[in-house]
Amino acid sequence: MVAAHPDAIEGAEVGHRMIGRLAAFMQALRDNGFAVGLKESEDAAQVMASGLATPPAIFRTALKTLLSARHSDWQKFDDVFDAFWRGRGARRVVLVSTHVAAPKAAELRRLVGADPEPGRETGLAEQRPRDCEDAVEDDAGGRARMEGASRAERLAETDFRKIADRQAMAEAHALAERLAQRMRSRFTRRERARSKGRRIDLRRTIRRNISHGGVPIELLLRKRKRKPLRLVVLLDASGSMSLYTSVFVRFIHGVLDHFREAEAFLVHTRLVHVSGAMREKDVGRALERLSLLAQGVGGGTRIGECLETFNRWHARSVIHSRTCVMIISDGYDTGPPEAMSGQMRQLARRCKRIVWLNPMIGWDGYAPEARGMQAALPHVDLFAPAHNLQSLAALEPYLARL
Amino acid sequence: MATSREQIAERLAAVGYVADRELPVALQLMDMLGRPLLLEGEAGVGKTEVAKSLASVHDTALIRLQCYEGLDQSTALYEWNYQRQLLAIRARELQGADPDALERDIFSERFLLERPLLAAIRREDRPVLLIDEVDRADEEFEAFLLELLSDFQVSVPELGTIKARSIPRVVLTSNNTRELSDALRRRCLYHYIDYPDVERETRIILARVPRIGTSLALQIAAMVESVRKEGLRKVPGVAETLDWAAALVGLAVENLHDDRETVHQTLRCLLKTQEDRARFTPEVSARLLGKVA
Numbered sequence: 001m002v003a004a005h006p007d008a009i010e011g012a013e014v015g016h017r018m019i020g021r022l023a024a025f026m027q028a029l030r031d032n033g034f035a036v037g038l039k040e041s042e043d044a045a046q047v048m049a050s051g052l053a054t055p056p057a058i059f060r061t062a063l064k065t066l067l068s069a070r071h072s073d074w075q076k077f078d079d080v081f082d083a084f085w086r087g088r089g090a091r092r093v094v095l096v097s098t099h100v101a102a103p104k105a106a107e108l109r110r111l112v113g114a115d116p117e118p119g120r121e122t123g124l125a126e127q128r129p130r131d132c133e134d135a136v137e138d139d140a141g142g143r144a145r146m147e148g149a150s151r152a153e154r155l156a157e158t159d160f161r162k163i164a165d166r167q168a169m170a171e172a173h174a175l176a177e178r179l180a181q182r183m184r185s186r187f188t189r190r191e192r193a194r195s196k197g198r199r200i201d202l203r204r205t206i207r208r209n210i211s212h213g214g215v216p217i218e219l220l221l222r223k224r225k226r227k228p229l230r231l232v233v234l235l236d237a238s239g240s241m242s243l244y245t246s247v248f249v250r251f252i253h254g255v256l257d258h259f260r261e262a263e264a265f266l267v268h269t270r271l272v273h274v275s276g277a278m279r280e281k282d283v284g285r286a287l288e289r290l291s292l293l294a295q296g297v298g299g300g301t302r303i304g305e306c307l308e309t310f311n312r313w314h315a316r317s318v319i320h321s322r323t324c325v326m327i328i329s330d331g332y333d334t335g336p337p338e339a340m341s342g343q344m345r346q347l348a349r350r351c352k353r354i355v356w357l358n359p360m361i362g363w364d365g366y367a368p369e370a371r372g373m374q375a376a377l378p379h380v381d382l383f384a385p386a387h388n389l390q391s392l393a394a395l396e397p398y399l400a401r402l
Numbered sequence: 403m404a405t406s407r408e409q410i411a412e413r414l415a416a417v418g419y420v421a422d423r424e425l426p427v428a429l430q431l432m433d434m435l436g437r438p439l440l441l442e443g444e445a446g447v448g449k450t451e452v453a454k455s456l457a458s459v460h461d462t463a464l465i466r467l468q469c470y471e472g473l474d475q476s477t478a479l480y481e482w483n484y485q486r487q488l489l490a491i492r493a494r495e496l497q498g499a500d501p502d503a504l505e506r507d508i509f510s511e512r513f514l515l516e517r518p519l520l521a522a523i524r525r526e527d528r529p530v531l532l533i534d535e536v537d538r539a540d541e542e543f544e545a546f547l548l549e550l551l552s553d554f555q556v557s558v559p560e561l562g563t564i565k566a567r568s569i570p571r572v573v574l575t576s577n578n579t580r581e582l583s584d585a586l587r588r589r590c591l592y593h594y595i596d597y598p599d600v601e602r603e604t605r606i607i608l609a610r611v612p613r614i615g616t617s618l619a620l621q622i623a624a625m626v627e628s629v630r631k632e633g634l635r636k637v638p639g640v641a642e643t644l645d646w647a648a649a650l651v652g653l654a655v656e657n658l659h660d661d662r663e664t665v666h667q668t669l670r671c672l673l674k675t676q677e678d679r680a681r682f683t684p685e686v687s688a689r690l691l692g693k694v695a
Contacts, residue, residue, distance in 0.1 A: 035584055043435055050434060058407070058427055065428040066435075069587035071442055071578075074594040203476075206484045213495075214488040317537075317578050346635075 019045060028084050029067060032076060036067050056085070176247055176389060177254035229322050229399065230261040232351075234310070236329030237268045238301035244359045244387075248328050251392065253278050253286055263318045266290075267329065271306040273314065303372055304335040307343035315350055323351045324399060328386060330360050333372025341375035348379040355395070356380040362387025406430070410459065419448075419455035420598075420605045428593045429456065438551055438572035440587065443595035446639015449575040452595075453532035456571065463529040465570070467518040469539035475546065479556060480520045483513045509560040523554055523566035531570040537580045548586050598640065600624050606640060611647045621658045622647050624694045629672055632690075634681075638672040646671035658691060665691065 026041050047062050064077045204220040212218075233252050237245050252264045256278045266272040277289035319325070325347060333340055348354055356376065360366045362385040368377060377383065382398060385391045407426040414421045432439050441449045457464035467478055487508045494504050516524065522531040536544065550556065554566035574590060576582060598606060603623035607614060626643045649668045650658075658665050666687045673679045 035588065037588070040588070043437075046435065047431065061424045061427040062431055065424070065431055065439075065591045065593055068592045068594075069584070069590075070592070071594055074592065203484065206488070207482070210484065210487065210491075213491060317581050320579075 018048065022048065025081075025084050028080060032080050034067060034073055035069060040067055060085075176251040176392065177257075229324060230263070230318075230320060231255060231399075232318050232323055232325045233262070233264045234267050234306075234325065234327045234329070235264065236301055236303065236327075237266050238329075238332070240301075240330055240332050241328075241359070244328075247389075248386075249278075249287070249290070250283070253283055257281070263314075265306075265310065265314070267303060267306040267327075268301055270302070271309040271314075301329070301333055302335045303329060303331075303333040303376075304337075304339035304343055307347060308339065311343055311346050311350075315347070319351050321352065324353045324355060325351045326355045326357065328357045328359075330358055331356075331368065331370040331373030331376065333370070333375075335372070337371045337375035340372050341379070344376045344379040353381045354379060355382045355384065355398075357384055357386035357392075357395075359385070359387045361385035362391065413459040414455050415609070417455050417458040418609050419451060420602055420609055421452075422595070422598070422602060425452070425593060425595075428591055431591055432571060435591070436569060438574055438590045440582075440590035440592050441573060441575045441595060442578060442592070444597065444637065444639060445577060446641045447595045447597060448640050449595055450532065450534060453530055453573040453575075456573065457530040460528070460530065460571070462527050463525065464532060465518050465522045465525075465529050466532045466534060468534045469536050469543070471538055471540060473539045473543055477517055478519050478543070479517050479550075480558060481515045481517065482509075482560075483515050487513050511561070514558070514561070519550060520556055520564070522570045523556065523568075524564065525570070526567050528568040529570050531572045533572065533574045535577055535579075536574045536586075537576040537578060537582060541583065544583055544586055548583075548589060551589060597627075597630060597637075600627050603627070603640065603643060607643065607647050610644050611651060614647060614651050615656060618650065618656060618658070619647065621694050622650065625658060625690060626672065628690045628693055629669075632681075632686075634673070634675075634678045636674045636678060638674075642672045642674075658694060662688060662691060 022044055023041065026036055026044070029036050043066055044063060047066060048059075060078065060081050063081065064074065068074045068077050201220045205216050205218070206214065208218050208220055209216050233255065235245070235248050235252060256262050256264055256275060263273070263275045264278050266274050274290055278286050280286035280289060344354075358368070358373070361368075361383070368374065368383070382395075384395065407430045410426040410429050411421055414426070428439055431437070441452060443449055453466075454464055490508050490513070491504065494507075518531070522529055533547070536547070539547075551572060554569055555563055557563040597603075600620070600623045603626065604616070604619045607619040607622060608616065611619070622643065626638060626646070630637050646668060649671050650665075653664055653668065655661050655664055662684075666682075666684050669682060669687055670679060673682055
């Protein structure tokens with residue numbers, strides 16, 4: 001990339017070989033998630049040519065300053081640099097880390113429902129409506145539409161665990177996304193209707209009325225800027241949740257797409273910030289990027305520990321006074337319950353509301369007995385079921401009141 | 403211009419800022435590439451201090467823009483002095499002045515109020531422009547800032563374009579209360595200021611607290627480092643360390659082990675919440691003190 005722009009390094013006494021190495025290094029950085037482009041390459045070449053590069057430690061610091069953009073980059077940089085410029089053995093270790101995720105991608109894609117398990121049996125109850133639908137297809141369009149509507153309704157009530165065939169799953173996903181969309185649009189209208197100025201903005205009024213010789217004819221009002229509700233979703237992606245994860249991932253994708261302010265995190269053995277990946281317009285690509293990010297999905301959950309990471313590193317930047325934190329988990333935590341309750345207390349102090357969605361509430365005879373769940377409950381504002389789409393839809397009025 | 407990094411480190415030390423090893427390189431690059439420097443780090447590690455020291459290193463003015471929510475162009479860049487304009491209009495009306503001349507006059511520089519950003523680019527001597535806590539400003543302002551930082555010119559509709567007389571050295575700080583845009587991050591050099599290690603913190607204490615002994619400074623730094631590892635809600639920053647050191651000097655403590663009671667009492671300089679204070683029982687402070695040589 002750099003080599004193609006020789007003018008960038010004109011006058012520099014940097015050999016072609018060095019430039020080639022630098023370009024390769026930039027590529028290595030990109031592989032490790034750095035956002036570096038042509039401009040950065042040019043500047044890096046300039047730094048190299050300036051003679052600042054002579055002691056390697058200084059060169060490293062200079063490039064680190066130049067090419068990092070955030071704290072996570074800053075922490076990673078030294079390792080990537082040392083691996084690339086100082087020894088081949090180490091190089092493999094770091095650079096491979098992005099590829100390790102590749103075999104897992106398939107695993108996760110199965111998990112998020114793009115490709116349902118072939119071995120899973122299809123229950124009789126689900127089989128029948130499908131047959132009906134086949135018959136209806138030949139009929140008049142009107143009836144087919146009716147069938148479609150009732151089918152959607154029925155799907156909304158079915159526990160996600162029991163939706164087995166591919167088509168029903170796809171419909172459930174579409175429904176989840178539409179639901180997220182509807183939530184967003186209602187919020188917007190409510191806010192617009194309410195915003196009216198209350199106080200007079202004196203400075204602006206005078207400024208506007210200068211053309212009238214300072215006689216205040218047009219009044220300018222000041223209205224309070226409304227903070228839109230921000231939704232932060234923490235989704236448990238552990239093994240015990242795997243049957244539900246797929247639908248929720250779609251739901252989150254819909255939410256991120258349509259809320260102006262929303263963030264998403266995946267919780268399993270560690271916390272992963274997935275907003276970037278989930279903002280991808282195309283669902284398939286979003287899932288692909290997600291699977292690269294999520295290593296170790298499906299193992300045990302350390303919710304308490306993840307919450308600690310969240311409180312320590314992310315809470316400050318993603319939570320403001322009008323934030324609702326939505327935790328989707330069954331509450332099976334492998335960590336100590338004390339840690340869980342402490343972290344939940346901290347979180348509750350920070351945000352406006354905590355909603356805990358637990359798919360198992362929908363099960364018959366379920367009581368929240370898991371230790372982690374017990375520890376968290378005192379700090380939760382709304383503890384609600386989330387085993388089907390209807391239960392998700394029931395949340396909307398609650399969120400709208402915040 | 404061609405200041406080497408050793409010189410920068412030396413001069414920083416001379417004005418009382420003890421830099422980590424990487425900061426001088428960042429400052430040197432800043433001059434070399436003419437890019438702004440984005441500083442991040444926990445509260446109280448001395449981000450703002452970097453800009454102040456940089457200004458005294460280069461012996462120029464420090465122009466500071468404190469960001470907050472709702473900050474807009476009229477408080478950051480320029481504004482017309484409306485009251486004076488109105489007065490002028492009224493006064494000339496009584497004299498029966500020529501309207502065209504009047505209009506030219508009231509939109510001249512005499513009536514322009516300089517705000518920090520405009521002031522920074524209109525100075526001759528290359529000032530240090532500190533844009534503090536840029537994450538508190540709105541995203542719209544960030545976009546505007548980006549434009550200013552790449553062109554270094556401002557257009558005032560009534561007056562025309564004002565070009566920078568000198569490119570200021572720009573330092574931005576962020577406390578991570580909001581994620582900054584990628585565009586702004588890419589425009590800037592980046593430096594993360596961590597809590598100092600014991601050695602550097604000792605040197606900071608020695609540089610900043612008058613009449614303090616080296617051994618006490620070393621003890622304080624070691625103690626603060628172990629307090630930081632306790633997982634507090636508000637981790638004490640360098641400013642807190644300096645407060646504590648000053649308190650101990652004021653109380654004529656020369657060795658932390660001599661007067662454990664006073665040490666425990668004064669620890670509140672470091673602990674800023676009720677919860678943290680409740681956790682720090684005399685036993686805890688004695689345990690931490692036990693580890694300090």
